[in-house]
Amino acid sequence: MRKTVQYTLLLLFVLTLAACSTASKDNGSEAKVNGNETEPATRVVKDVFGEVTIPTQPKNLLVLSSSYAENLIQIGVAPNMVTIVKEIEPEYRPKLFNEHNVKMIPTQQYAENLEVILEAAPDLIVAQGAAIDAVKYEALSKIAPTVAVEAGVSTDEIVVALGELFNKEKEAELALAKYREKIEDTKEKLHNAIGDEKILVLRVEQKQYRVLGTEKGSPGSDMLYTQLGLNIPTMLKDSDTWFTPISLEVLPGIDADHIFVEQRQMQNYSSEQSMKDLENSPMWKTMAAVKAGHVYPLKTADYVVGEGLVGSPLFLDYLVEKLVR
Numbered sequence: 001m002r003k004t005v006q007y008t009l010l011l012l013f014v015l016t017l018a019a020c021s022t023a024s025k026d027n028g029s030e031a032k033v034n035g036n037e038t039e040p041a042t043r044v045v046k047d048v049f050g051e052v053t054i055p056t057q058p059k060n061l062l063v064l065s066s067s068y069a070e071n072l073i074q075i076g077v078a079p080n081m082v083t084i085v086k087e088i089e090p091e092y093r094p095k096l097f098n099e100h101n102v103k104m105i106p107t108q109q110y111a112e113n114l115e116v117i118l119e120a121a122p123d124l125i126v127a128q129g130a131a132i133d134a135v136k137y138e139a140l141s142k143i144a145p146t147v148a149v150e151a152g153v154s155t156d157e158i159v160v161a162l163g164e165l166f167n168k169e170k171e172a173e174l175a176l177a178k179y180r181e182k183i184e185d186t187k188e189k190l191h192n193a194i195g196d197e198k199i200l201v202l203r204v205e206q207k208q209y210r211v212l213g214t215e216k217g218s219p220g221s222d223m224l225y226t227q228l229g230l231n232i233p234t235m236l237k238d239s240d241t242w243f244t245p246i247s248l249e250v251l252p253g254i255d256a257d258h259i260f261v262e263q264r265q266m267q268n269y270s271s272e273q274s275m276k277d278l279e280n281s282p283m284w285k286t287m288a289a290v291k292a293g294h295v296y297p298l299k300t301a302d303y304v305v306g307e308g309l310v311g312s313p314l315f316l317d318y319l320v321e322k323l324v325r
Helices: 002-022 066-074 092-099 114-120 134-143 155-165 169-194 221-227 248-253 272-279 300-305 311-323
Strands: 032-034 037-039 042-047 050-055 061-063 081-084 103-106 124-128 146-149 199-204 209-212 243-246 258-263 295-298
Touching (some): 042 146, 061 066, 066 092, 066 124, 066 155, 114 134, 124 134, 155 169, 199 221, 243 248, 258 311
Parallel strands (some): 061 081, 061 124, 081 103, 258 295
Antiparallel strands (some): 042 050, 209 243
């Protein structure tokens, strides 16, 4: 109920300011002339919530996902703006955005950020369809035409959907071909180096520990266990969820040959104490991979937030760096 009231108030706020700015904007009915061709000023596309009319040539495109913005750049569409959460962005991404003159708008993680979006004055908003509900979509649509992209969570699905949205199907196909070639090359290198050895990803959180499962399509797990075909420890081979909570007491029973330890990154969050507890745990120290020195740090930003046409190849390079000796 409280959330509904907040949305209502935000909608009223958005409607008031949007109405004030309408007079200064074109009505969208005019056509843009390119050479001898007349291009409609708007076009209709489909998204998660149905059909939406968007500008054919947006002048102030705002993308509400830094990974979407990354993928768009790689297929030849540089957004004007992108919302980011500074604390969790991979290191390469701000540099990428600066190189392509994409303005970064800092936001609060897991917040609505409608006031910030309104202030940015976009003429088109692109969002992850799975990340917004109908109420937020309505609020965003009062600011500017909003496309809630209908796509899965894998890079392949996202890039195809973005290519279709911006009429960049060929560019998307070429980018994905290069991306898949990188995966196949890495797969060959890893299998030649470690064979059937088992890979564990242990996430260290503020109040618990979790291990990565084999859920298809999910960040990290899909790349490691599906696309690269790496082996998961025996105890977890039937775990088809993304992450499963565990206690330190079960660690000695996990037959991992290599362990990637993710100290989870979030805004206003610290898992440092849990990390210290892990490193001081006798159960941790008895693991074969720990004794062998086969433990590698892993950033949330690099293998979850950083999934994309730029970030995933960097993650693949990191796997090769640590596992191919």
